[in-house]
Amino acid sequence: MIPAILPTYNRAPLSFERGEGAWLWTEDGTRYLDMGAGIAVNALGHAHPALVEALTDQAGRLWHVSNLYDIPHQRRLAGMLVEHTFADTCFFTNSGTEALELAVKMARKHFAARGADRHRIVTVEGAFHGRSIAAISAAGAPKMTEGFGPLLPGFTQIRWGDHDALAATMADDVAAILVEPVQGEGGIRALPEACLRGLRDLADRHGALLILDEVQCGMGRTGRLFAHEWAGIVPDIMMVAKGIGGGFPLGAVLAREAAAAGMTAGTHGSTYGGNPLACAVGARVMEVITAEGFLDRVNAVAARFRAGLETLSSAHPQVFGEVRGRGLMLGLKARAPNTEIVSRAYAQHLLTVPAGDNVVRLLPPLVIGDAEVDEALGRLDAAAAAIARAA
Ligand SMILES: *Cc1c(COP(=O)(O)O)cnc(C)c1O
Numbered sequence: 001m002i003p004a005i006l007p008t009y010n011r012a013p014l015s016f017e018r019g020e021g022a023w024l025w026t027e028d029g030t031r032y033l034d035m036g037a038g039i040a041v042n043a044l045g046h047a048h049p050a051l052v053e054a055l056t057d058q059a060g061r062l063w064h065v066s067n068l069y070d071i072p073h074q075r076r077l078a079g080m081l082v083e084h085t086f087a088d089t090c091f092f093t094n095s096g097t098e099a100l101e102l103a104v105k106m107a108r109k110h111f112a113a114r115g116a117d118r119h120r121i122v123t124v125e126g127a128f129h130g131r132s133i134a135a136i137s138a139a140g141a142p143k144m145t146e147g148f149g150p151l152l153p154g155f156t157q158i159r160w161g162d163h164d165a166l167a168a169t170m171a172d173d174v175a176a177i178l179v180e181p182v183q184g185e186g187g188i189r190a191l192p193e194a195c196l197r198g199l200r201d202l203a204d205r206h207g208a209l210l211i212l213d214e215v216q217c218g219m220g221r222t223g224r225l226f227a228h229e230w231a232g233i234v235p236d237i238m239m240v241a242k243g244i245g246g247g248f249p250l251g252a253v254l255a256r257e258a259a260a261a262g263m264t265a266g267t268h269g270s271t272y273g274g275n276p277l278a279c280a281v282g283a284r285v286m287e288v289i290t291a292e293g294f295l296d297r298v299n300a301v302a303a304r305f306r307a308g309l310e311t312l313s314s315a316h317p318q319v320f321g322e323v324r325g326r327g328l329m330l331g332l333k334a335r336a337p338n339t340e341i342v343s344r345a346y347a348q349h350l351l352t353v354p355a356g357d358n359v360v361r362l363l364p365p366l367v368i369g370d371a372e373v374d375e376a377l378g379r380l381d382a383a384a385a386a387i388a389r390a391a
Contacts, residue, residue, distance in 0.1 A: 012346060019046025022368045024351070035364045035376050036353040040184065040216045040329070043243035043285060045365035050284050051246050058280035066271060073279035080286045084225055086234035087254035091263075092274025092282075096215035096241035097130025099251040102268060103211050103237050104134050106255060107176040109262030110209060118175040118208070122166070125159050126186035126356060127179070129213055129239075138178060160189065163198075170202060176209040176237070177202065181227035184216035187357030188324040188331025196231035209236040209259055215251070216329070219243030220289045220366050223299040223327030230326070243366075246285040250278040289366070298366050301373055302327045305362070308377040316384040318391070330362040331355060332380075336387050344383035350376060 016024040016032070022045050024032045037043070044051060058073070065071065078090040093099045104121060111118040121138065129135040136144040137152035145151055158166045177199050183189040191199075203210040212235040217227040221243060224230055228238075236259035241251030251273075272278075288294060306323060309332060313320040319341065321333035334341050338354045345352050345360075353361040364376070 012343075014346065021045040021047075022365050022372050030349060032349045032351055033372065033376055033379060034351045035362045036351045037363050037365045038247060039242065039353055040221055040363040041242045041245070042247045043219055043221070043366050044246050044288055045367045046247075048246065048288075048367070050288060051248075051281055054280045054284040055248065055277060058277050062276050064272070064275050064277070067269065067274065071274060071276055071279060073276055073283055074274040077274075077279045077283040077286060080283065080290070081240075081252065081254055084286070084290055085238070085254055086256060087238065088257040089255055089260050091253045091255075091268065091270075092279065093241070093251035093253065093270055094249045094272050094278070095130070095251050096213075096239060097132045097135050098270065098273070099215065099239035099241055099253050100129045100135045100138065100213070101132060102253045103178070103213075103239050104138070105268060106237055106253065106260060106263055107209050107211060109267065110259055111175050111262075113262035118173050119154050120156060120171075120173045120175060121154060121211075122156050122158060122169055122174055122177045124179050124183075125157050126183055126189065127157075127213070128183070128185035129178070129180075129215075166202070170206045170208070172206075174206060174208045176211045178211040178213065180213045180215075180217060181231070182217040182222060182326060182329055183356075184329070184361070185356055187333075187355045187359040188329060188361055189357070190324065190326055193231040196228060197233055200233040200235075203236075211235060211237040211239070213239045215239050215241040216363075217326075219285070220295055220298055221327055221329045221363070222325075223295055223302055225290065225295065227326070227329075244282050244285060245278055246281055248278050248281040250274075250282045294366075298327060301368060301370060302330075304370055305330060305364075305373045305376075308373065309362070309380075312377055312380055312384070315381070316388065319384040319387050324359065328362075328364055328366055328368075331359040332362070334358045334360055336391075340387060341383060344386050345380065347386065348379040348382050350379040350383065352380075 017027045108119050123138050127139045129138045138155045140157040238254045309323045319336045324331040338358045338360050355361045
């Protein structure tokens with residue numbers, strides 16, 4: 001019999017009752033160290049006092065009015081995003097997938113509004129952009145698309161690192177190049193900074209737009225507010241979600257004025273997108289992440305984590321390979337099956353997240369301290385030792 005919850009997830013037999021910072025408690029009081037942060041969502045950890053205050057304060061005033069009216073928190077959050085990024089304008093969504101939908105629509109409309117027939121979007125193999133038909137068509141991986149056809153036409157996937165194929169596909173019908181600066185689901189694969197700059201140049205030379213999916217790698221995750229800042233380039237359109245709501249469902253599309261030129265009144269909408277609860281929390285998340293010294297602290301703790309992971313990996317060469325990623329978006333290439341490592345880590349009361357390419361992801365809350373990093377390393381070491389003993 002089919003379970004009451006559609007069985008599309010392989011869930012661990014774990015259930016949590018409350019959280020604080022980087023820690024979660026099950027109902028029987030067992031404490032777990034959270035190095036997954038709800039898949040890079042709980043950027044400020046669990047039950048951050050400033051976020052609890054922002055949400056409960058708004059909850060006592062007003063939950064929802066729709067985008068037929070001005071929403072002060074939404075305006076405030078958009079102002080902060082515009083101030084701190086390349087963007088001139090924002091649209092709020094409830095998820096990363098919805099951000100993808102708008103990014104695709106915006107790129108196509110940008111050209112259509114000028115009478116140009118350019119609609120194709122070039123993406124990279126191993127990408128993840130969400131689970132809607134447009135998002136799976138964009139990523140193109142059979143494990144996501146099989147049985148869901150017909151897919152949306154107009155996407156071309158290029159193999160990772162295949163510069164010749166990329167150059168060859170850049171024809172006059174290409175509206176945009178769409179990439180994650182650091183692939184998350186694909187296995188914490190960071191595009192080298194030179195490649196990101198190369199993509200910016202390529203898009204410019206062809207008059208195409210550059211869309212960055214920073215749903216997972218944005219909002220301070222890599223140690224800069226957005227990952228593309230490391231490469232010194234700016235996109236035309238950027239998708240944001242996950243960390244921006246700190247656990248409250250919220251996403252956004254940020255864009256330069258020219259890129260957004262086709263998006264006039266009536267061309268797009270969302271009933272819930274940017275509602276008062278989500279934006280009250282989102283604005284507080286932005287305040288904390290952009291406060292003086294916050295990202296310096298992320299970079300310092302990330303350096304400690306990375307050095308520890310390198311040591312760990314050398315100590316267990318039969319279990320772990322290379323360390324990947326940037327900031328607190330880290331991955332351990334696994335030599336044992338990554339799912340086995342994740343299960344062994346559960347036994348050590350440590351939460352990690354598997355990714356593609358047999359990688360174990362470490363995406364802790366950005367507020368973790370040195371002691372928690374050391375604790376996580378110790379638990380990973382114990383999990384690896386258990387795998388070695390069992391082998
Ligand atoms: C999670 C993710 C998405 C989809 O976001 P949802 O909120 O699950 O719809 C899109 N792109 C990237 C890079 C992601 O990590």
